[in-house]
Amino acid sequence: MAQTGRVAKTAAPSARPNADVRPLMGNEALARGAWEAGVRVAAAYPGTPSTEILEALSGYPEEDVYAQWSTNEKVSLDVAMGASFEGVRALSVMKHVGLNVAADALMSMTYIGVNGGLVIIVCDDPGIHSSQNEQDTRALARFAMVPVLEPSDAQEAPAFMRHAYEISETFDTPVIVRSTTRLSHTRSPVVLGERIEVARREFDDNPVKNVMIPSHARLRHPVLLEREAKLGKYFETSALTELEMLGRAAGVITTSISHGYVKEVLGDASVLKLAGSYPLPERKIRDFAASVERLFVVEELEPVIEDQIRAWGIKVDGKEFFPRDGEFSPEVVRAGFVKAGALPDMGIGDDVFHIEPTPRPPVLCPGCPHTSAYMVLRQAEARVAGDIGCYTLAAIEPLRAIDTCVSMGSSIANATGMAKTRGMTKTGVEQRPVVATIGDSTFLHSGLPPLIDAVYNNADITVMLLDNHIVAMTGGQDHPGTGKTLRGEQTHRVDYESVCRSVGVKWVRTVDSYDLAAMHKALREAIDFKGVAVIISDRECVIDPVKVKGIAMEVRAESCTACQSCMNVGCPSISWSDEWFDGRHKVKIDPNTCIGCTFCAQVCPSDSIQPGTGL
Amino acid sequence: MIIVGVGGQGVIMVSKVLATICQMQGHQVKQSEVHGMAKRGGGVFSHVRFGEKVWSPTIPKGGADVLLALEWAEAMRWINHLRPGKGIFISDTQHIMPPFACRSRQRNADAAYTRETPHEILEQIQDGYAMDATTMARDLGNERAANTMLLGVLSTALDFPAEDWRDVISRFVPPKTVDINIKAFDHGREWAELVHENPDHAAEQLRRPEIAPALLSEAGEHDGDFVQLDINVDWCKSCDICVKMCPERCLKLDDQLKAVLHKPELCTGCRICEWLCPDLAITVHRDPANVKASA
Ligand SMILES: Cc1ncc(C[n+]2csc(CCOP(=O)(O)OP(=O)(O)O)c2C)c(N)n1
Ligand code: SF4
Ligand code: SF4
Numbered sequence: 086m087a088q089t090g091r092v093a094k095t096a097a098p099s100a101r102p103n104a105d106v107r108p109l110m111g112n113e114a115l116a117r118g119a120w121e122a123g124v125r126v127a128a129a130y131p132g133t134p135s136t137e138i139l140e141a142l143s144g145y146p147e148e149d150v151y152a153q154w155s156t157n158e159k160v161s162l163d164v165a166m167g168a169s170f171e172g173v174r175a176l177s178v179m180k181h182v183g184l185n186v187a188a189d190a191l192m193s194m195t196y197i198g199v200n201g202g203l204v205i206i207v208c209d210d211p212g213i214h215s216s217q218n219e220q221d222t223r224a225l226a227r228f229a230m231v232p233v234l235e236p237s238d239a240q241e242a243p244a245f246m247r248h249a250y251e252i253s254e255t256f257d258t259p260v261i262v263r264s265t266t267r268l269s270h271t272r273s274p275v276v277l278g279e280r281i282e283v284a285r286r287e288f289d290d291n292p293v294k295n296v297m298i299p300s301h302a303r304l305r306h307p308v309l310l311e312r313e314a315k316l317g318k319y320f321e322t323s324a325l326t327e328l329e330m331l332g333r334a335a336g337v338i339t340t341s342i343s344h345g346y347v348k349e350v351l352g353d354a355s356v357l358k359l360a361g362s363y364p365l366p367e368r369k370i371r372d373f374a375a376s377v378e379r380l381f382v383v384e385e386l387e388p389v390i391e392d393q394i395r396a397w398g399i400k401v402d403g404k405e406f407f408p409r410d411g412e413f414s415p416e417v418v419r420a421g422f423v424k425a426g427a428l429p430d431m432g433i434g435d436d437v438f439h440i441e442p443t444p445r446p447p448v449l450c451p452g453c454p455h456t457s458a459y460m461v462l463r464q465a466e467a468r469v470a471g472d473i474g475c476y477t478l479a480a481i482e483p484l485r486a487i488d489t490c491v492s493m494g495s496s497i498a499n500a501t502g503m504a505k506t507r508g509m510t511k512t513g514v515e516q517r518p519v520v521a522t523i524g525d526s527t528f529l530h531s532g533l534p535p536l537i538d539a540v541y542n543n544a545d546i547t548v549m550l551l552d553n554h555i556v557a558m559t560g561g562q563d564h565p566g567t568g569k570t571l572r573g574e575q576t577h578r579v580d581y582e583s584v585c586r587s588v589g590v591k592w593v594r595t596v597d598s599y600d601l602a603a604m605h606k607a608l609r610e611a612i613d614f615k616g617v618a619v620i621i622s623d624r625e626c627v628i629d630p631v632k633v634k635g636i637a638m639e640v641r642a643e644s645c646t647a648c649q650s651c652m653n654v655g656c657p658s659i660s661w662s663d664e665w666f667d668g669r670h671k672v673k674i675d676p677n678t679c680i681g682c683t684f685c686a687q688v689c690p691s692d693s694i695q696p697g698t699g700l
Numbered sequence: 701m702i703i704v705g706v707g708g709q710g711v712i713m714v715s716k717v718l719a720t721i722c723q724m725q726g727h728q729v730k731q732s733e734v735h736g737m738a739k740r741g742g743g744v745f746s747h748v749r750f751g752e753k754v755w756s757p758t759i760p761k762g763g764a765d766v767l768l769a770l771e772w773a774e775a776m777r778w779i780n781h782l783r784p785g786k787g788i789f790i791s792d793t794q795h796i797m798p799p800f801a802c803r804s805r806q807r808n809a810d811a812a813y814t815r816e817t818p819h820e821i822l823e824q825i826q827d828g829y830a831m832d833a834t835t836m837a838r839d840l841g842n843e844r845a846a847n848t849m850l851l852g853v854l855s856t857a858l859d860f861p862a863e864d865w866r867d868v869i870s871r872f873v874p875p876k877t878v879d880i881n882i883k884a885f886d887h888g889r890e891w892a893e894l895v896h897e898n899p900d901h902a903a904e905q906l907r908r909p910e911i912a913p914a915l916l917s918e919a920g921e922h923d924g925d926f927v928q929l930d931i932n933v934d935w936c937k938s939c940d941i942c943v944k945m946c947p948e949r950c951l952k953l954d955d956q957l958k959a960v961l962h963k964p965e966l967c968t969g970c971r972i973c974e975w976l977c978p979d980l981a982i983t984v985h986r987d988p989a990n991v992k993a994s995a
Binding site (some may be wrong): 101272273329344345347348434443445477478647650653655657658661669672688691 | 723765801807822923971976
């Protein structure tokens, strides 16, 4: 297997060529499974914890699979659908909230069905490690009547992918394969299989099926209901439905990563491990329920399986004992069984050590170009509608200059709404200027329609487009504003100034993010401008695609007055030193991590921060 | 085994080495990491489980046989995951101060960093090692090799051939740093063996001060906590310099465009505005006696 391009970032370097067992991360195993299943076209928008799937897939030969970053999840699903229409196996990948963006397309595609197999990998984030919520994709899948498969670890992932494509083509349906953060980011040995080459199917020239107008859609809905019943039957005997009969006292129905926790803490229970949470094999579940004294459902997040079983009139225990929020772990599952009386209460051992943990929240990197925008915004006392990306970290001290953050692309329209309340004398006037801040990738994802809306409706807002030339939050992916594709080829690079001008923005200025004074000046002028003004804060991320390292700054302790001005930058390279002035700590700069952006020097009132001589 | 540290220290590399070496000995391995925020200075941790059949990828509290920490405060965060009485504790004693630790504007403020010292902790653990691996690795030529030095210590506790360790490490570290990492690994092994023979060796080698003393001492001589600002409105020409430069952002221009102290509770009396005002319009009083005099 030729591994080329950017996969080098994620592939295990230990991998010996031709070895058939390899330690793979869940995401790498899902990509492997897609490749083995003969996928031809794959598209995704990055999002933790799903990002590595397409990065890994782009490491497989170009002759086998075309892979692309799309501007957003809906686009990625639409691209995959296009390929499916043309009769090849296609893949779209996203994180859970991405499916909200793609949901419109999905709701129609479920009516249409597929030609070439179509699989959507959706990665949920129970415990909210890196997201804005912990919604459960299984509930959305059931709503869309799309079957959902849930592998329980990396080893199973390739087989689940192969089954997903077979199900998709046999039952004429898109299929969701659902992962979670824990599965996506757990590495375990995976047996590698061969790729199967699947012949392209002819385009199905059938408007009644492929063109969703009311008269056609009415015909398709009953087909969906039939499909649901057939799939339920199929899962009765599918190899992915695994029954393990042990004791009769307790029987547990479970899927995905929860299966591992159940096996870990209740090893002697009988377990019915489902392929996924929808559609369910009713016969199998009824028989299982009848064969055990007490039936449990153990599922992370929503009671998707439990509700369906209960609707059949079967007595079952679930969410009274296992929480609906947060991530499961062996402890959580054990506590649930203890509460239910299925396990003895051994008491939780007291902590041996009583130690107050040191808070260590994530922060912007040393020299992060986003810093200056928020420093000047805080000064301007603006009302700031934020968005999603690294820059959301500016919502906490010391920058604390973001007032709201909803979902990707919300900032600009939120700002329009805020600005429209200005001047409403009847409701009492709020005067603070309104500013939206939005990252480059987020702007291209979903910031353009609200910008056009703001111009169209003549909103008096300032938009700060934080162009760091990368999707930084998710680990440094390319996008249409970087001029490079997923496989690293050169392509057109979006020119934000002309985009803004062409939709009617009259005030646009590009400013070097590292020039605090210029940022101040631009913001003042933009706020004074009546109408939509756009400031493009322009500097590359210091981590990706290349690690920036300039001349580290040094503190001249003799003139430092310990005023703590530089501490307002929030730079992790700056900390207190052992010297004091007037009862407070002077500061020092770690030369290894300082990248020399000069923000701290620009704010130091006593000019005590100067380029170092050390490195 | 749980491996913890701060973003950028190599937690993931270390756990890949461990997962691979366990696999080489014929075990089933699951290694679970959460690294969404790793790059941005947050804590990073990774669970590595091995055995004949591994179900859960994560390790419950009190269930870890090994805790390998690349940073001291992270070691303290995770220490209760160690199997009480039995688990092996290995930690670098270096401190990576989060920026939040240095946020207080109070005079004589301490850094918000864990207070526990290696000596206190080691006294309560049977099989514990705390070493200043970062400094030792720097002495060897590259402080980034601290993580392989800690692996060297761990290698003396696990029954895997040393050659396998070296082999796996050379595959996972950046090619240019193989030599220094192998050197660090061997150094860690030797150090651990010396400690096994003579537990005092560890104590001698704990070079790093327990917690930088100045951050804890009452070192700051100062004028007391009294603060009052006098702003001479007639001299103020609305230049905005004090407003921009005040570290606590407690000044602003009022309707008449004159500087005012609008958040007096935040003012620390640092005198920056007094020093920078081009028109000498601001006086910062730190002694109540002076206020009366000028009033
Ligand atoms: C609908 C949706 N898709 C994906 C994500 C994951 N995600 C969070 S931030 C981000 C990208 C931010 O990129 P950019 O706007 O360029 O800001 P940067 O991180 O580079 O500062 C992504 C993809 C999400 N939160 N929501
Ligand atoms: S990764 Fe880049 S954009 Fe994100 S905080 Fe670091 S420097 Fe800023
Ligand atoms: S120059 Fe100052 S603000 Fe910039 S990275 Fe270095 S210490 Fe941090």
